Amino acid sequence: MGEAGKQENVTTFEEMAEVVARLGIVPLAPLIPEHPSVNGLTLAENWHTDTELDPWRWRVRFPGEGLAGYGKFIKKKAVLVSREWLPAYLAASGPRKSLEERYQSGLATREALTLLEIIRANEGIETRQLRSMADMKAKEKKTAFDNAVTELQGSLDIVISGVKQRVNADGEPNGWNSTSFETSGHWMHEAGILPFEGSREEAIAWLRSRMEAAWAPEAVAWINKALGWK
CATH class of the missing domain: 1.10.10.10 (Winged helix-like DNA-binding domain superfamily/Winged helix DNA-binding domain)
Known part of the structure; x- marks a missing residue:
């Protein structure tokens, strides 16, 4: 099992930023099997408190600070994609036509x-x-x-x-x-992020290599199927 399988407790935005940077893709709520979510890593009592520890506020700090793209990217669910992974993710899953x-x-x-x-x-x-x-x-x-x-x-x-x-x-x-x-x-x-230089197939390979190093096998298999990667 990859690093994603470890149990973590995240309290601060900075800690969550480290998780997102390491795992590349982190959904707001549970979505990907055997893979962390912002909701699952944080304490329920901190949500919607409008404090620095409120994960609901973090979701817009990420794009606001250029640390991750944010939106309903996968199965109509809100997801954070790190700035390092986003160019490849767009190349791998973005539209081929305008x-x-x-x-x-x-x-x-x-x-x-x-x-x-x-x-x-x-x-x-x-x-x-x-x-x-x-x-x-x-x-x-x-x-x-x-x-x-x-x-x-x-x-x-x-x-x-x-x-x-x-x-x-x-x-x-x-x-x-x-x-x-x-x-x-x-x-x-x-945010000062350059587009991915390479084909869709190269972008998928880039993402897979990083997922396999940090994600659980079940999570990798699920996202391959969910995004139609072959």
Whole structure:
């Protein structure tokens, strides 16, 4: 069994950053068999406390500090991918064609295309503004909006880049913080991360070699199947 099989207790952001850097891919909640998750490594009483020890806050510190890409990348579940692994992960699992080409082929939704066009022109846009600009503020359009945002994360076209405090017309804090989005390429550029130089097959081989050194065999087998790697 790889290093991932060890029991760990993580209390601080810095400790979790070490785990993410070592394992490369860490889901927020249990997802990959015999593989750690942020939820599984941390104490339940620290969640949603809005303190430095709150893992819910860490999820946006990672992309905010350029330490890991974050989004619903695997089976519509939130995952952290370290800055070292992200270029290879994008090359191995990202789309072979542009979203426009996928849309024309019936492989992407109109809503996803609309949202991506807006995000490209407004990198770092927050959820409420994105819904407004896409004319999807109505309640009956919320499900379509949520599905399109999840679709774009699953295809690795976008990442969650952080959260922004909502404010009212007077600039005062108003309501819950809102998730913000960027295209994957823009986030990587801003974080100083270079694209993977090599083919999709070379990216998969790069990832596998590191997974086999640090992950449990069950975890490696699962992700190979989940991502369709051959």
